[in-house]
Amino acid sequence: MSSQGKTITCKAAIAWEAGQPLSVEDVEVEPPQAGEVRIHILYTGICHTDEYTRSGKDPEGVFPVILGHEGGGIVESIGEGVTSVQVGDHVIPLYTAECRECKFCRSGKTNLCGKVRETQGKGLMPSGTSRFRARGKPIAHFMGTSTFSQYTVVAEVSVVRVAPAAPLEKVCLLGCGITTAWGAVTKQPGIKDSTVAVFGCGCIGLGVINTARDVGASRIVAIDTNPAKESWAQKFGATDFVNPTKLPEGTRIQDHLVKIMDGGLDFTFDCTGNVQVMRAALESCHKGWGVSTIIGVAAAGQEISTRPFQLVTGRTWRGTAFGGVKGRTELPGLVEEYMAGKLKVDEYVTHKRTLAQINDGFNDMHGGECIRCVVDMA
Numbered sequence: 001m002s003s004q005g006k007t008i009t010c011k012a013a014i015a016w017e018a019g020q021p022l023s024v025e026d027v028e029v030e031p032p033q034a035g036e037v038r039i040h041i042l043y044t045g046i047c048h049t050d051e052y053t054r055s056g057k058d059p060e061g062v063f064p065v066i067l068g069h070e071g072g073g074i075v076e077s078i079g080e081g082v083t084s085v086q087v088g089d090h091v092i093p094l095y096t097a098e099c100r101e102c103k104f105c106r107s108g109k110t111n112l113c114g115k116v117r118e119t120q121g122k123g124l125m126p127s128g129t130s131r132f133r134a135r136g137k138p139i140a141h142f143m144g145t146s147t148f149s150q151y152t153v154v155a156e157v158s159v160v161r162v163a164p165a166a167p168l169e170k171v172c173l174l175g176c177g178i179t180t181a182w183g184a185v186t187k188q189p190g191i192k193d194s195t196v197a198v199f200g201c202g203c204i205g206l207g208v209i210n211t212a213r214d215v216g217a218s219r220i221v222a223i224d225t226n227p228a229k230e231s232w233a234q235k236f237g238a239t240d241f242v243n244p245t246k247l248p249e250g251t252r253i254q255d256h257l258v259k260i261m262d263g264g265l266d267f268t269f270d271c272t273g274n275v276q277v278m279r280a281a282l283e284s285c286h287k288g289w290g291v292s293t294i295i296g297v298a299a300a301g302q303e304i305s306t307r308p309f310q311l312v313t314g315r316t317w318r319g320t321a322f323g324g325v326k327g328r329t330e331l332p333g334l335v336e337e338y339m340a341g342k343l344k345v346d347e348y349v350t351h352k353r354t355l356a357q358i359n360d361g362f363n364d365m366h367g368g369e370c371i372r373c374v375v376d377m378a
């Protein structure tokens with residue numbers, strides 16, 4: 001019997017309170033309203049940003065909530081007026097929407113879309129309500145995606161169809177980490193034949209390293225406090241590795257890099273979310289032209305600082321969300337690149353868990369050996 005138009009009861013991992021483990025239990029998922037899509041989520045990655053919000057460090061964190069934003073699934077039903085996806089389509093939910101109509105989308109200057117961002121940040125659908133209920137209470141959405149539920153509802157502008165032949169247990173990772181890293185490098189002009197430093201060698205940092213190698217960076221210095229990341233960084237294309245904790249006492253990483261890199265790097269990337277590291281990444285840039293990109297997400301209350309002289313003397317500080325990628329336009333092509341063997345995805349999957357084991361997946365992330373854990377939502 002068809003579930004279309006009916007509320008579905010399924011399992012989801014609910015974060016009832018900040019700092020507590022997720023609770024896998026029944027959730028009621030209402031049918032999609034006009035302009036919405038209900039998706040049967042088959043797989044989801046766990047990103048460091050899920051942990052950031054679960055832990056209570058996200059100033060936008062709302063509880064109770066269903067986290068998750070790196071998913072892959074199949075469209076179960078569509079609301080009135082939805083035209084860009086159909087029942088049965090294989091899709092990836094997008095935490096950075098693309099409406100193609102708003103001021104941001106039409107600007108040609110950014111991938112940030114204004115259509116649903118305000119309600120998304122409050123954990124609500126664009127109508128200002130939630131489609132999730134558990135224990136008789138409304139449960140908040142997260143990043144417009146909530147992929148830690150077997151069924152989720154997203155806005156049509158927040159979902160993209162991908163090739164049905166692509167394995168969802170792999171391409172779900174294109175919903176965040178790998179795509180962010182790919183975009184952060186490919187949309188930054190000038191990396192070919194330039195020097196690059198990457199701070200933090202998790203999924204994001206390794207993706208930046210790998211893409212920098214693919215676009216022809218001349219030298220790629222990976223920096224991580226975890227010695228186990230050296231071999232990972234090399235495998236993904238780093239030419240050098242520096243562990244800041246192994247430098248002589250009193251030597252700052254930025255001073256070391258400026259010294260060994262003939263005045264500093266052409267491009268640096270923060271992939272840690274630590275504001276001291278963000279400063280070091282900026283100050284490792286070459287005077288006159290170095291560009292530092294912040295990708296990491298910092299905890300509530302944290303602020304970046306440096307001497308303004310660093311900028312006066314020609315360094316640029318910038319940041320990127322979802323790598324500047326317009327998901328509905330660009331993700332199908334990235335999936336094709338993966339299918340053609342031109343984009344690494346499988347190599348990032350170090351752990352696999354079931355939905356019942358999702359808290360172990362979060363623990364995996366803290367163990368220092370996990371690049372990405374993929375959760376089988378069945």
Ligand SMILES: NC(=O)C1=CN([C@@H]2O[C@H](COP(=O)(O)OP(=O)(O)OC[C@H]3O[C@@H](n4cnc5c(N)ncnc54)[C@H](OP(=O)(O)O)[C@@H]3O)[C@@H](O)[C@H]2O)C=CC1
Pocket residue numbers: 047048049052176177180199200201202203204205223224225226229244271272273274277294295296297298320321322323367368369370371
């Ligand atoms: N802007 C955007 O669109 C996106 C941002 N993010 C953010 O990017 C960041 C990275 O994500 P992810 O790769 O999943 O995270 P990981 O935690 O997997 O990777 C971060 C790495 O940095 C290392 N590290 C920690 N402290 C330092 C330090 N002081 N110096 C150098 N390395 C350090 C960690 O070591 P250890 O293993 O010991 O902890 C780890 O290897 C997060 O803040 C995440 O929220 C993610 C996706 C998209």
Ligand SMILES: N[C@@H](CCC(=O)N[C@@H](CSC=O)C(=O)NCC(=O)O)C(=O)O
Pocket residue numbers: 047049050058059060061096112117176297321322
């Ligand atoms: N909610 C946080 C900011 C979180 C954040 O910066 N998110 C990134 C994506 S991180 C993915 O894993 C992002 O895309 N930001 C742009 C956006 O519009 O949210 C806070 O309030 O500080």
Ligand SMILES: [Zn+2]
Pocket residue numbers: 047048049050069070176177
């Ligand atoms: Zn993410």
Ligand SMILES: [Zn+2]
Pocket residue numbers: 097098099100101102103104105106112113114115
């Ligand atoms: Zn828009």
